[in-house]
Amino acid sequence: MTLAPQQGRALIVVGALASIFTALAFRLFDLHVLQHKELSLMAQANREQVVRRQGRRGSVLDVNGNLLAESLSVRIVTADATITAPHAAEIADKLAPLLKTDPSSLAQKLSGQSHYVRLSPRVKLDEDAVQKIRAMKLKGIYFEDQFVRSYPNGPLASHVIGFVDAEHKGVQGIEASMEDYLQGQSGYEVIERDRKGREIRALRTEEQGPQDGLNVVLTIDQVIQHIAEQELDKAMEQFKPQAGAILVSRPKTGEILAMSSRPTFDPTDMAATSADARRNRCISDVAEPGSTFKIVVCSGALNEGIVTLTDPFDCENGAFIYAGRVLHDAHPYGVLSVEEILFHSSNIGAAKVGLKMGPTRLYDYIRRYGFGRKTDIALPGEVSGIAHPLSRWNGLSITRIPMGHEIAVTPLQMLMAMNTIANKGVRMKPMIVKSVVGAEGTTVLQCQPQVVGRVITAPTSELMAMALRKVVGPDGTAPKAAVPGFDVAGKTGTAQKIENGQYVRKYFSTFVGYFPAADPQVSILVSLDDPTGDVYYGGSVAGPVFRAAAEKIAEYLGMEPQAAPTEVAKVS
Amino acid sequence: MGVGSPTGGRSRRTTPRPTFVMKRNRKRGSLRFGTVSKSLAICACVAISGVAYVWQKNAIYRLGDEIKKREAILWSAQKRNLMLSAQLAHLESPAELETKCRACNLSLVAPGESQVVRLYEPGPEWDVQMATAPVPTRTAVQQQAQLRLRNAQSRALAQQGL
Numbered sequence: 001m002t003l004a005p006q007q008g009r010a011l012i013v014v015g016a017l018a019s020i021f022t023a024l025a026f027r028l029f030d031l032h033v034l035q036h037k038e039l040s041l042m043a044q045a046n047r048e049q050v051v052r053r054q055g056r057r058g059s060v061l062d063v064n065g066n067l068l069a070e071s072l073s074v075r076i077v078t079a080d081a082t083i084t085a086p087h088a089a090e091i092a093d094k095l096a097p098l099l100k101t102d103p104s105s106l107a108q109k110l111s112g113q114s115h116y117v118r119l120s121p122r123v124k125l126d127e128d129a130v131q132k133i134r135a136m137k138l139k140g141i142y143f144e145d146q147f148v149r150s151y152p153n154g155p156l157a158s159h160v161i162g163f164v165d166a167e168h169k170g171v172q173g174i175e176a177s178m179e180d181y182l183q184g185q186s187g188y189e190v191i192e193r194d195r196k197g198r199e200i201r202a203l204r205t206e207e208q209g210p211q212d213g214l215n216v217v218l219t220i221d222q223v224i225q226h227i228a229e230q231e232l233d234k235a236m237e238q239f240k241p242q243a244g245a246i247l248v249s250r251p252k253t254g255e256i257l258a259m260s261s262r263p264t265f266d267p268t269d270m271a272a273t274s275a276d277a278r279r280n281r282c283i284s285d286v287a288e289p290g291s292t293f294k295i296v297v298c299s300g301a302l303n304e305g306i307v308t309l310t311d312p313f314d315c316e317n318g319a320f321i322y323a324g325r326v327l328h329d330a331h332p333y334g335v336l337s338v339e340e341i342l343f344h345s346s347n348i349g350a351a352k353v354g355l356k357m358g359p360t361r362l363y364d365y366i367r368r369y370g371f372g373r374k375t376d377i378a379l380p381g382e383v384s385g386i387a388h389p390l391s392r393w394n395g396l397s398i399t400r401i402p403m404g405h406e407i408a409v410t411p412l413q414m415l416m417a418m419n420t421i422a423n424k425g426v427r428m429k430p431m432i433v434k435s436v437v438g439a440e441g442t443t444v445l446q447c448q449p450q451v452v453g454r455v456i457t458a459p460t461s462e463l464m465a466m467a468l469r470k471v472v473g474p475d476g477t478a479p480k481a482a483v484p485g486f487d488v489a490g491k492t493g494t495a496q497k498i499e500n501g502q503y504v505r506k507y508f509s510t511f512v513g514y515f516p517a518a519d520p521q522v523s524i525l526v527s528l529d530d531p532t533g534d535v536y537y538g539g540s541v542a543g544p545v546f547r548a549a550a551e552k553i554a555e556y557l558g559m560e561p562q563a564a565p566t567e568v569a570k571v572s
Numbered sequence: 573m574g575v576g577s578p579t580g581g582r583s584r585r586t587t588p589r590p591t592f593v594m595k596r597n598r599k600r601g602s603l604r605f606g607t608v609s610k611s612l613a614i615c616a617c618v619a620i621s622g623v624a625y626v627w628q629k630n631a632i633y634r635l636g637d638e639i640k641k642r643e644a645i646l647w648s649a650q651k652r653n654l655m656l657s658a659q660l661a662h663l664e665s666p667a668e669l670e671t672k673c674r675a676c677n678l679s680l681v682a683p684g685e686s687q688v689v690r691l692y693e694p695g696p697e698w699d700v701q702m703a704t705a706p707v708p709t710r711t712a713v714q715q716q717a718q719l720r721l722r723n724a725q726s727r728a729l730a731q732q733g734l
Contacts, residue, residue, distance in 0.1 A: 071654075156667065200636065226666035485685065
């Protein structure tokens with residue numbers, strides 16, 4: 001059988017077409033069936049895009065709900081320098097006035113090799129500027145939403161609040177210690193975009209919204225903090241010390257109402273701060289407490305029944321030789337009772353009380369008051385101070401420690417010791433965080449005052465209060481610390497500083513006290529490191545600061561003066 | 573080609589052509605209403621489904637756009653709210669208030685103790701006392717209040733040296 005030429009050609013065409021379609025069919029089968037999994041994933045990856053959404057960091061609030069730190073969303077300008085490089089100078093000239101920056105530095109950024117350059121890091125760009133930049137239609141210039149941390153009160157309570165780094169992570173203060181609560185959780189969206197780059201909302205396949213961080217409520221009161229800082233600043237101006245610290249607390253609960261130290265820093269301008277200024281001296285600096293430490297030895301001896309307030313001690317007219325060394329008093333005293341030792345602040349008297357008490361019991365009380373260990377306040381960077389164990393005491397230690405030498409404490413430890421006496425002998429843990437609340441106001445964590453333990457009995461604390469009230473009396477060491485209308489109990493301290501292992505003529509002037517003495521509501525510690533001028537005693541330097549702060553705080557808290565000289569009406 | 577034998581050769585038809593009578597198509601006579609209506613209904617269903625599908629898809633996209641716009645508005649409002657709360661906190665900060673007072677020369681100071689009238693909340697002992705006390709008449713209560721007010725005013729004036 002022979003085929004006609006037309007039939008042959010037709011067969012060739014049909015065959016060719018059949019093989020082409022077979023090949024195509026196989027390719028289709030290959031793409032749609034054999035390689036389905038890989039290719040569908042590739043196609044999905046081409047279409048879809050995962051967009052991460054950052055959760056907002058929680059706020060820090062004071063005890064009354066006033067904002068101390070908050071995260072704000074700002075729009076920043078970024079660039080792909082590989083695209084902008086050819087026209088860097090031109091673009092920089094256009095953008096510099098809107099970004100409020102220098103054109104030359106901007107041009108330098110725009111001419112680099114990086115695909116991602118931040119042109120306006122942490123600058124709050126207003127909407128007008130955004131629209132103007134958008135209208136310029138500059139290639140390689142993009143916008144990005146970012147969070148920046150805002151501190152509405154500026155440097156107020158900066159040592160307590162702390163600050164965050166460029167990645168929005170807490171570095172110091174509450175920002176660091178409460179990082180787990182404050183940080184938000186990022187969310188994500190799987191989206192598809194149209195050819196203009198806009199998201200097609202209907203094709204959003206997955207969506208996990210970001211979760212904002214929790215808000216931390218502090219025990220700090222913004223107004224009391226302001227009063228404390230204002231008075232500390234005045235003292236810094238007047239006495240020009242190297243550093244200063246002030247602490248205000250509620251003795252019954254251990255709540256810290258204000259905490260500040262100088263030098264300070266502004267968390268909104270971290271570039272201008274030094275590491276020295278960032279240090280929270282209330283918890284991270286230690287110094288010999290000086291005479292303020294006499295409350296430990298006297299209360300311990302009273303509590304053990306070794307002495308009574310009226311027991312006489314010969315203060316050797318200002319020079320007491322013990323273990324071959326002479327111990328001096330600031331003023332020569334003869335025989336003083338324990339009460340007088342406290343309000344005259346006799347070193348020799350305190351040393352003799354210490355000798356009567358013995359090293360073991362003295363060391364026991366030092367530890368019971370919490371010296372030599374951290375108070376566990378919820379702030380990073382706290383140090384434990386120095387309280388040598390008995391094995392490291394020398395022959396002189398028993399006379400030096402009662403007057404606040406050979407021991408180093410933080411201002412917070414000293415305040416908590418005074419609070420123990422104010423709180424009928426019960427030591428409280430310092431409290432700086434009141435609660436942690438969600439964005440809707442739901443309380444996640446409620447902090448309660450915590451009792452550490454009983455140090456002295458209530459009657460002993462009353463005896464101590466009786467003696468400490470006389471410190472601010474006319475015969476005491478701090479008459480300038482007396483607050484009109486209120487009964488104040490306190491203790492002065494003037495500790496010599498040590499430089500290169502030697503005591504030098506530089507002093508730490510301290511006053512720590514509480515009021516009203518009968519029903520303590522507020523306790524305050526003021527400490528100034530090396531005040532200049534002729535006056536350096538704690539009662540003369542720190543005492544007036546205590547009084548000024550106490551007067552204003554009492555007024556703010558609406559505390560009624562006990563002796564009400566100006567009471568107008570009493571309606572009951 | 574044409575009609576022929578299987579071998580392809582021509583052959584004469586010998587047998588008479590059978591008469592083939594087709595069966596009459598019963599449906600040919602008239603179109604049945606039911607069938608037509610069913611067909612139309614199916615067509616309509618398909619058409620409506622198609623149109624509805626397109627309409628629904630269109631609605632989804634349109635709603636998606638609206639959601640997107642509202643999300644943007646919400647985000648913008650939240651952002652602005654945060655900005656304003658920070659601004660408010662700054663304006664309410666004690667340092668700022670003090671600066672404003674000084675700048676405006678308002679001479680605002682905290683009230684002194686002599687300017688404060690303290691009112692005491694009645695305690696449990698007061699309740700006990702009042703439970704046993706005779707109920708005062710309206711006039712007596714008014715008189716007591718007036719007396720208290722007058723006493724308070726006279727004491728305040730005396731303290732101010734008037």
